[in-house]
Amino acid sequence: xxxxxxxxxxxxxxxxxxxxxxxxxxxxxxxxxxxxxxxxxxxxxxxxxxxxxxxxxxxxxxxxxxxxxxxxxxxxxxxxxxxxxxxxxxxxxxxxxxxxxxxxxxxxxxx
Amino acid sequence: xxxxxxxxxxxxxxxxxxxxxxxxxxxxxxxxxxxxxxxxxxxxxxxxxxxxxxxxxxxxxxxxxxxxxxxxxxxxxxxxxxxxxxxxxxxxxxxxxxxxxxxxxxxxxxxxxxxxx
Numbered sequence: 001x002x003x004x005x006x007x008x009x010x011x012x013x014x015x016x017x018x019x020x021x022x023x024x025x026x027x028x029x030x031x032x033x034x035x036x037x038x039x040x041x042x043x044x045x046x047x048x049x050x051x052x053x054x055x056x057x058x059x060x061x062x063x064x065x066x067x068x069x070x071x072x073x074x075x076x077x078x079x080x081x082x083x084x085x086x087x088x089x090x091x092x093x094x095x096x097x098x099x100x101x102x103x104x105x106x107x108x109x110x111x
Numbered sequence: 112x113x114x115x116x117x118x119x120x121x122x123x124x125x126x127x128x129x130x131x132x133x134x135x136x137x138x139x140x141x142x143x144x145x146x147x148x149x150x151x152x153x154x155x156x157x158x159x160x161x162x163x164x165x166x167x168x169x170x171x172x173x174x175x176x177x178x179x180x181x182x183x184x185x186x187x188x189x190x191x192x193x194x195x196x197x198x199x200x201x202x203x204x205x206x207x208x209x210x211x212x213x214x215x216x217x218x219x220x221x222x223x224x225x226x227x228x
Contacts, residue, residue, distance in 0.1 A: 034216075038154070041148075041200060041222065041224075042221055042222070043115075043202050043204075043219030043220050043221050043222055044154060044202070044204075044217075044219045045219070046216040046217065046218070049216070087154075098144060098156040098159050098167055098169075099156065099217060100156065101146075101153050101154040101155070101156075102153065103153055
């Protein structure tokens with residue numbers, strides 16, 4: 001079973017920041033937080049991952065709380081093409097173990 | 112940008128027939144996966160494959176399923192005798208060998224939609 005909890009859905013206005021929360025209170029010391037998204041019925045797409053420090057790449061920023069029990073994915077300027085289901089997944093870093101997908105958060109970006 | 116490719120994009124088959132779904136992983140990747148997603152449901156892990164053998168499989172991956180890497184490029188999923196409940200989108204994914212330099216990310220293909228009648 002997925003080890004994370006996410007809200008089932010969220011709305012965001014186009015051009016505004018989308019902040020997607022994730023709870024992972026049972027995360028262990030060697031587990032990273034990964035974020036993927038799935039646009040419509042396409043294959044899941046990697047967004048970002050982190051261990052304990054905040055991370056930023058060209059797609060998003062990841063803010064992880066100091067106790068590592070929760071995190072927030074930030075899309076700084078959401079566009080209509082960011083409408084997707086966003087999955088927060090915990091997984092041992094550098095491992096090739098499989099990803100366990102939960103139900104994710106359905107983000108709807110509205111004009 | 113390198114990508115995982117899957118064929119066919121859509122296959123319709125009769126119940127009881129054998130189906131083979133094909134995947135071409137990214138060329139320097141050594142770990143391969145199959146996932147499935149029944150319409151409206153979660154993405155579910157089926158199997159992972161490394162060094163020509165299954166490294167992990169879920170309870171979904173029963174004796175009706177098999178995987179193979181018949182040559183240096185293809186990775187296939189075979190369903191021996193399809194059932195109605197096998198109707199789903201099947202996603203192939205690949206990742207690099209373990210390394211401190213890798214992100215551990217899986218790259219997914221666009222999926223093969225299987226419809227069993």
